[in-house]
Amino acid sequence: MASRKHKKPDLERREPIRAFGGVFGPPGEDRAAPESPSKERPGKGAAQSSGTDPVSRGVDLGYRVIDQYMRQGQAFARAGWPLGSKGAPAAADPQKLTERMYQYASDLASVWFEYAQAMGGQLPGVPAPGGPSRPPSTQAPHVGGFDIGQRGAADQAPIAPGAREPAAPISHHAPRVSIDVRSKHRVEVTADLKAAVDRGALCVHDLRARDPSLPRISGVTLQASEGDRLLMRLQIPDDQPAGIYSGLVVDEESNLPRGTVSVRVYEPGDP
Amino acid sequence: MAAAFELTKPEHKGKYRLTVYQLGWRLGGKGASGRGPGNRIEEHGLHLWMGFYENAFRLMRECYAELARDPKTCRIADWRDAFVPDNFNAVADRTPSGAWLPWKVTLPPLAGQPGDAIEKAQRWTVADYVSRTVLLIQTLLEASQVRAGGAAPDASSSRSRPYPTTPDAIAEGMSRLLRYGQLGTFGAIVEALRLMQVAVAAGPQYPENLVLQFQESVAQAARSQLEALIEKDDELRRVWEIVDLSLAIVRGVLRHGIMTHPQGFDAINDYDCREWLVLNGASERSVNSAFVRALYDLAFAYEDGDVSRPRVAAGIAVRGSLRSFFTYRGAFFWKMQSGMGDVVFAPLWEVLRRRGVRFEFFHRLENVRLADAVDGESPSVESLELDVQASVTGGAEYQPLIDVGGLPCWPSEPDWSQLVDGPRLKQEGRDFESHWDHRQVAKKTLRVGTDFDLVILGVGVGAIPHVCQDLIARNERWRDMAQHVKSVPTQALQLWLKEDMKTLGWNDGPVNISGFVEPFDTWADMTHLVAEENCREPVRAIAYFCSVLPDGTPVQMGAASYPEERRTEAKENAVRFLNKDIVHLWPKAADSAGFRWDVLADAGAVSTPAAAGEARLDGQYWRVNVNPTDRYALSLPGTIRYRISPLDPSYDNLSVAGDWTDCGLSQGCVEAAVMSGLLAAHSISQSPPLEEIVGYDHP
Numbered sequence A: 001m002a003s004r005k006h007k008k009p010d011l012e013r014r015e016p017i018r019a020f021g022g023v024f025g026p027p028g029e030d031r032a033a034p035e036s037p038s039k040e041r042p043g044k045g046a047a048q049s050s051g052t053d054p055v056s057r058g059v060d061l062g063y064r065v066i067d068q069y070m071r072q073g074q075a076f077a078r079a080g081w082p083l084g085s086k087g088a089p090a091a092a093d094p095q096k097l098t099e100r101m102y103q104y105a106s107d108l109a110s111v112w113f114e115y116a117q118a119m120g121g122q123l124p125g126v127p128a129p130g131g132p133s134r135p136p137s138t139q140a141p142h143v144g145g146f147d148i149g150q151r152g153a154a155d156q157a158p159i160a161p162g163a164r165e166p167a168a169p170i171s172h173h174a175p176r177v178s179i180d181v182r183s184k185h186r187v188e189v190t191a192d193l194k195a196a197v198d199r200g201a202l203c204v205h206d207l208r209a210r211d212p213s214l215p216r217i218s219g220v221t222l223q224a225s226e227g228d229r230l231l232m233r234l235q236i237p238d239d240q241p242a243g244i245y246s247g248l249v250v251d252e253e254s255n256l257p258r259g260t261v262s263v264r265v266y267e268p269g270d271p
Numbered sequence B: 001m002a003a004a005f006e007l008t009k010p011e012h013k014g015k016y017r018l019t020v021y022q023l024g025w026r027l028g029g030k031g032a033s034g035r036g037p038g039n040r041i042e043e044h045g046l047h048l049w050m051g052f053y054e055n056a057f058r059l060m061r062e063c064y065a066e067l068a069r070d071p072k073t074c075r076i077a078d079w080r081d082a083f084v085p086d087n088f089n090a091v092a093d094r095t096p097s098g099a100w101l102p103w104k105v106t107l108p109p110l111a112g113q114p115g116d117a118i119e120k121a122q123r124w125t126v127a128d129y130v131s132r133t134v135l136l137i138q139t140l141l142e143a144s145q146v147r148a149g150g151a152a153p154d155a156s157s158s159r160s161r162p163y164p165t166t167p168d169a170i171a172e173g174m175s176r177l178l179r180y181g182q183l184g185t186f187g188a189i190v191e192a193l194r195l196m197q198v199a200v201a202a203g204p205q206y207p208e209n210l211v212l213q214f215q216e217s218v219a220q221a222a223r224s225q226l227e228a229l230i231e232k233d234d235e236l237r238r239v240w241e242i243v244d245l246s247l248a249i250v251r252g253v254l255r256h257g258i259m260t261h262p263q264g265f266d267a268i269n270d271y272d273c274r275e276w277l278v279l280n281g282a283s284e285r286s287v288n289s290a291f292v293r294a295l296y297d298l299a300f301a302y303e304d305g306d307v308s309r310p311r312v313a314a315g316i317a318v319r320g321s322l323r324s325f326f327t328y329r330g331a332f333f334w335k336m337q338s339g340m341g342d343v344v345f346a347p348l349w350e351v352l353r354r355r356g357v358r359f360e361f362f363h364r365l366e367n368v369r370l371a372d373a374v375d376g377e378s379p380s381v382e383s384l385e386l387d388v389q390a391s392v393t394g395g396a397e398y399q400p401l402i403d404v405g406g407l408p409c410w411p412s413e414p415d416w417s418q419l420v421d422g423p424r425l426k427q428e429g430r431d432f433e434s435h436w437d438h439r440q441v442a443k444k445t446l447r448v449g450t451d452f453d454l455v456i457l458g459v460g461v462g463a464i465p466h467v468c469q470d471l472i473a474r475n476e477r478w479r480d481m482a483q484h485v486k487s488v489p490t491q492a493l494q495l496w497l498k499e500d501m502k503t504l505g506w507n508d509g510p511v512n513i514s515g516f517v518e519p520f521d522t523w524a525d526m527t528h529l530v531a532e533e534n535c536r537e538p539v540r541a542i543a544y545f546c547s548v549l550p551d552g553t554p555v556q557m558g559a560a561s562y563p564e565e566r567r568t569e570a571k572e573n574a575v576r577f578l579n580k581d582i583v584h585l586w587p588k589a590a591d592s593a594g595f596r597w598d599v600l601a602d603a604g605a606v607s608t609p610a611a612a613g614e615a616r617l618d619g620q621y622w623r624v625n626v627n628p629t630d631r632y633a634l635s636l637p638g639t640i641r642y643r644i645s646p647l648d649p650s651y652d653n654l655s656v657a658g659d660w661t662d663c664g665l666s667q668g669c670v671e672a673a674v675m676s677g678l679l680a681a682h683s684i685s686q687s688p689p690l691e692e693i694v695g696y697d698h699p
Helices: A054-080 A094-119 B002-007 B054-067 B126-147 B167-179 B186-201 B208-230 B234-255 B264-268 B273-279 B290-298 B314-326 B340-354 B422-427 B461-467 B469-474 B476-484 B527-532 B554-558 B562-580 B613-619 B670-685
Strands: A176-182 A187-193 A202-204 A221-224 A229-235 A243-251 A257-265 B019-021 B033-035 B041-043 B083-086 B088-094 B100-106 B333-336 B358-360 B363-370 B381-388 B402-404 B407-409 B442-447 B455-457 B490-497 B512-514 B522-525 B541-548 B621-625 B654-656
Touching: A176 A187, A187 A229, A202 A221, A229 A257, B002 B054, B002 B340, B002 B670, B033 B340, B041 B490, B054 B340, B054 B670, B088 B290, B126 B186, B126 B208, B126 B234, B126 B314, B186 B208, B186 B234, B208 B234, B234 B273, B234 B290, B234 B314, B264 B314, B273 B290, B273 B314, B290 B512, B333 B340, B340 B358, B340 B407, B363 B461, B363 B469, B461 B469, B461 B476, B469 B476, B490 B562, B527 B541, B554 B562, B562 B613, B562 B621, B654 B670
Parallel strands: A176 A229, B019 B358, B088 B512, B455 B654
Antiparallel strands: A187 A257, A202 A243, A221 A229, A243 A257, B033 B041, B083 B333, B088 B100, B363 B381, B381 B442, B402 B407, B490 B541, B490 B621, B512 B522, B522 B541
16 A cells, blocks of 8 residues: 555635626636736735734635635526536535625625724725714614625715715726615625726616516615715615515616626514 | 646745656657757647737746846847737638638737736626627628728717616617617617627626527628628628627527526537537538638647548637637737747746756656555555656756757757767667657656655646556546547648748738648748748748648557658648649749749758759658647547546546646647646645636636
């Protein structure tokens, strides 16, 4: 018998991700690419953060969120496609994956908040501690989701009726979004927006469930808000069936997709 | 080499100690080249790098950066010295009357350079590809409208007009056009295509049946508008063929649900590309057009090398085409400024040597032996059995490169003076790269735990049945792979010419042309290499040709004389081709007696009297790639699923690498080879991250 000392490590995945590119884009392009070809790419060990500073943790969690998106997409796609995939592992439970995805997203928001605090307002559009205060929020019946940028301050920030939003410059970073949800149910909201979005001209298509018989969630709006922030407002009808609803964010002028919005509506009484 | 480059990067801090065991005297496999008489470059075939070879270019850019050659002393010091953009291409079009008529295209240079960091906003989605395809159709139809005598499209009333902004409005627009049969003019068709572009770009947001029905109506309308015109106008005919093929791709993507399919384009890999295009509405004329023939030619996509059996998996072909045309950077093609060995493998050898990689040349892998099965353990490689083809004098390390005017290059034959009994081995005519020459000076067995821990098997797919018998016997997936993943031999011809191309009758600039007649369907003008070489007679032009070579029977291949017989056959092919066919491209290269053999420049020594007539071909270079390691891996329909990934866990100390593996691209090309090497490195070190292998995660 051979006296082996080494063997290959177990890998997280062994196949390319070929699906769901139309919704979220392949993971490689959304991730930070090396600055230049000659710049060293970190190895596995180097890529994993120490987990001690909010920036590194944010990067790690960001990767995990995107990974989770992709895996969830694959799981859904495989579950819904009778032909299956060669050598593919059995599809994971989409509901569990969704829960984990939202957990990661919440973690990311939390860490991003820490990062913003740590940067002391150096981020464009993020007020420094002690800076101008935000308008008081209006309490919605039941609010879910999160605010990427400054948690707690703008979750339900109202928009003055008829107020004209200032034209926002094109950003090369994924925009930060405040979400205003009005719902009797518990809901969780995810917004995935591409970089370089012109925030003066976006509209959100009706959110649809996978089951075409379920009613759509319409009337979702996405408007420029303070700084380079976007404010998304959506209202969930009281009789909206539980489920996951998704819709495209499109550029009003070109109608090209700029991102997606997903809402998970829980059963009444779900914690 | 890509795997070795990755595993020895500084961030691994020397964790991996590598030894490369190499057949013969040079690196590169079928990408290897050598310097022959007059320092002429002798390639295995014609190698053009495509502008979407992101991983391959990134590898070479990193390599040249680390190499840091001095441009004062070395003419190829930077990757930009090594690769030059080449946008002028052609396909050999055949008119309805049977004449050959090159269709020449200068593809526009696109932003960036291959290997640049990928911009965050860039996405590769089926919807984007289809949207761009529809835009291409729209543009071609607008051009056709003008050519056919119609008014130029009014940009202010067309593209600048705001799009409908809601799915309902777009769906209503499509329904209205369908309902009232308003697709009777070019303008209406172009307008319809704008709606369709928006609909497909948005992904599966629209009723599939409506989009599909709409697409079919648009295709029918475009066909009726153009088909009457194309018989009289070759340019319109070509445009229509591209439009027809593009419409078929759009229709196929919609019909097969590829936009949301978990396997992306792999979902249609059981179809042949032509078959799939016809299935989705393409005409027979279009699928036999120059463009499609070129696609097959460039991929040597002929089963068993039989040109009457063109076959390539539809998903691989469509993905490759979309990536080729829509994601190239800088230029569609990039040409190497010396031999591939000199531009690619010499720098890699130098950098890897500096990093401490050991190279053991003159080692032929004979067998990969597995350990006895142990309950509860994954199978593993126990030993590697090799033939030592030659020993280096004094046990020294073999120095493989020669200096050609300051550029480190590979020679076309080994440096016999470094070998024990070198003169005798030379006199015996040892062919270290021949599968049929089994002569060796010793045998060597490498044992796990003593001589190695992990193995990356980087042989060509054709060699697998010869060196992996144990794996094939004991593992069904390996057995399936060996049975289904086929390869073909190829042939290559290089000519050095005393007259320039214009004198020979080619009036355009240096070109790459494919889709031409067999036995050499592809020609590239390589005149830029003249300065690299020192022929005895002045050279004004250099031409490389290549093509598939019909496979031999197992009995034929078993004979020791097989390679020489095929070489003779290739020479006969070359004589026939030059006498009969080249005149279609170089009308002044022939006279009433056939090819003007005196235009061939002889590279022989000054003292050698120049040959005359057809014998002058002996002073040129041609070869057949019949060695198992040199054969070209095919992407046949129904076989892609049998490829084994470098990430495959079947053996816990073995990974595979090569363009024949399941590497995400699954095409025979340098980009696939590099991607495969990166995956093999990942299988061992989990680096690079899969997300950094550009195009691995791709529909």
